[in-house]
Amino acid sequence: MSETNDDVQSDGETDHKFDECPTCGGELQYQTEADAECLNCGEVFCHEVRTDRHLLWDYDDLGWMRGVVARA
Numbered sequence: 001m002s003e004t005n006d007d008v009q010s011d012g013e014t015d016h017k018f019d020e021c022p023t024c025g026g027e028l029q030y031q032t033e034a035d036a037e038c039l040n041c042g043e044v045f046c047h048e049v050r051t052d053r054h055l056l057w058d059y060d061d062l063g064w065m066r067g068v069v070a071r072a
């Protein structure tokens, strides 16, 4: 169903950060370890670190997590 990203390697890298906005490709700025805001479109995302993977969550206007928009 979902696209695979074969050029993203997850092993050995524990402090990966998403630095590109999945919506517009702008630069993400991290307020905290987990909270990122796009400098271009102003969207906010939550970076969740699981055991061996990194997920980037999207918020809707009410602040609810909408879904995973990027993973590594």
Ligand SMILES: [Zn+2]
Residues within 6 Å of the ligand: 021, 022, 023, 024, 025, 026, 038, 039, 040, 041, 042, 043
């Ligand atoms: Zn953006």
